[in-house]
Amino acid sequence: MSAYPPVKIGILGLGTVGGGVTRVLARNAEEISRRAGREIAITHAAARNLDTTTANTAGIKLTEEGLEVVNDPDVSIVVELMGGCEPARTFVLRALANGKHVVTANKALIALHGNEIFAAARAAGVMVGFEAAVAGGIPIIKAIREGLAGNRLEWVAGIINGTANFILTQMRSKGRDFPEALAEAQKLGYAEANPSFDIEGMDAAHKLTILASITFGIPLQFDKVYIEGIGRVTHDDVAYATKLGYRIKHLGIARRDENGVQLRVHPTLIPQRQLLANVNGVMNAVLVKGDAVGQSLFYGAGAGAEPTASAVVADIIDVVRTLTADPENRVPHLAFQPDALSDLPVLPIDEVETACYLRLLAQDRPGVLADVTRILADCGISIEAFVQKEAPPTASEVPVVMLINPVKEKRMNQAIAAIEKLASIRAPVMRIRLEYLDSD
């Protein structure tokens, strides 16, 4: 069928994702070669624990030393599935210097070292595929970088961490509180024993960093992402949000405004009628707003061996298809040509304007609400809606919930600080940002 010999792949890492990639490439070998016009063969692999891998390694030259794979002249494409920044970064840079294409699923590596890695790839005239680094099996990098390339993209908002979404879904559907829902996620294997990376928003921030770059054509700048996890969201918050017609989701949001780019990861109320509000369990989804296309949503499995393998293999096929093509005409890594990246500033969270939900515990006596609303009014902040829950007759404190119209974070923070100083209010005040998603 093809005039070309099989393309030889060297894999770094044979853990969960590595096992998935070997399985998918073997199982779908016939369809894949019909698509790519050429056979794809895993010929080399490096792993630390060759005894414990679930991958079928028949016919693969195995080693415990990654450098052997990236230095092997037979290997055309290095697939990095080790995770973590080192030694992955060293191996990837060496592979690129050796003239090999690289495909990786490593979001931390790309978010933190992508600028360096892409420059090295450009110097060597080779490609780096990283579709699997964001939202697992959803081809969102390709959709934004190529499928929506005619648009001026205005914002992206995504559920890009399945663990956090599973926990929030459990809190709503089963009425659980955060610790219980986390324990359930751990029991089902959806959360690590040490879950902080997922629930504190670090993982989502890595992915958002990458999404923002390809959306706006800015360099990767992880250190400027505002990050807030889901650990403070209570079951009460989830219930109030539902009552108000919203769902709480942990979103990564990148938005271009007149001053620069907002990059933020935090729990967010969104209207229940939005598709994104109905993305449940461990599923991921990314909503993109373009000036021509309007809103598009991309939904699918954000993690797991085979969904991630789906993205890794798609990248391998893309590389194979362009193995003989002119490097100048390849899709640029960050959607825009490297010498055409923009220096749009990333906005500090203080300068970002958002609506929000506030929950206070107030002493049940006259004048407390007047104090709170006066503080808000003094800060120029307006209230959109109020819910006062009936407290049991013996309670000395009542919860007060309100929706606040959009206001700059700086001002909202001042107001919250002033409210927390009131003797009649029990600190801290719970604030969850709110996005309607249907505005421009």
Place this chain on the structure above:
Amino acid sequence: MSAYPPVKIGILGLGTVGGGVTRVLARNAEEISRRAGREIAITHAAARNLDTTTANTAGIKLTEEGLEVVNDPDVSIVVELMGGCEPARTFVLRALANGKHVVTANKALIALHGNEIFAAARAAGVMVGFEAAVAGGIPIIKAIREGLAGNRLEWVAGIINGTANFILTQMRSKGRDFPEALAEAQKLGYAEANPSFDIEGMDAAHKLTILASITFGIPLQFDKVYIEGIGRVTHDDVAYATKLGYRIKHLGIARRDENGVQLRVHPTLIPQRQLLANVNGVMNAVLVKGDAVGQSLFYGAGAGAEPTASAVVADIIDVVRTLTADPENRVPHLAFQPDALSDLPVLPIDEVETACYLRLLAQDRPGVLADVTRILADCGISIEAFVQKEAPPTASEVPVVMLINPVKEKRMNQAIAAIEKLASIRAPVMRIRLEYLDSD
């Protein structure tokens, strides 16, 4: 920024979509050239009514004769936005023979003449982009053809006609009957004066033909699609479906089973909790099931000047990026290499197994239900659920609604024919197929 001169585009057709493409290319020129590495300029255009176009034609060489554009040696890419099969087919084939790349939004042209057009493109070593032909601004061709290329794809199910989806949405949300909802769609410009193409399913069948080819690697075969429109769905059906926990959507479904490929367009019940059930109004969405990725959903605007332009411009950028690249390494038009298409048979609808919803009008006397259930049992058909609506006390006929477990169409048709022969049943029986979408 780029060593390459601007790429010159010739447009055929300056109607709604043509106007959108000129607008988007002009408005986003800076971002687009940053993405593509090269400027893109519309230099030629042909249109029948040059007086009435809304496109900004400053700097464009205009003609009323399409052949002048496709024969002009200055034009590198011909963008066909005329619609209809002729003279679009003639112009496209001439453009390809002249060595020009082609981008088209014309679903009828690709569904009916794509095999011929792709062969001509291959012979000439040029590309044909047709992202805009399916689901407007949603980059679904790219997602399936490239983003999910590592999967063995099992089925696709899509809301791919916005007019039909708008009408069904109105019937549910506003309690309207079909003729009223259609009139509303016409008033808002979502349906043509002659709406038969949309509501009878022809337009969806064109799109499904294309989706099925790129999903399964089979040649385009529009004549084998089973087509049923939404004209027979009543407000009662919509209300019963809602009561049972479902929504009625007009779906295009392509599914691979052990015997071949199912290609069908018909009204379908889907569980309310599915994201696809919550795609409302004129929006489109396509759900794809792959063996590695699981279910992915792609949602967005399926029609309109600028969403369609979004897809057209993305295709233009793809062509521009590969203008100097080796044709052998381009993404194949139908996802699979042309000499590697499959001869999987398309199944006649009789051989397809589906669940369904049945609604009968039965005389309100003892024994009628027994007759109906006996006929079903004799045909080996089992009932999953029953709803009997309270008829007004004076009515002589009562509606009976049931959900039927999956069974081959042939057998269901026999049973329906037998039921319609019962003296106690008023023919015709209403049958709407039902898809759970979460099975394999």
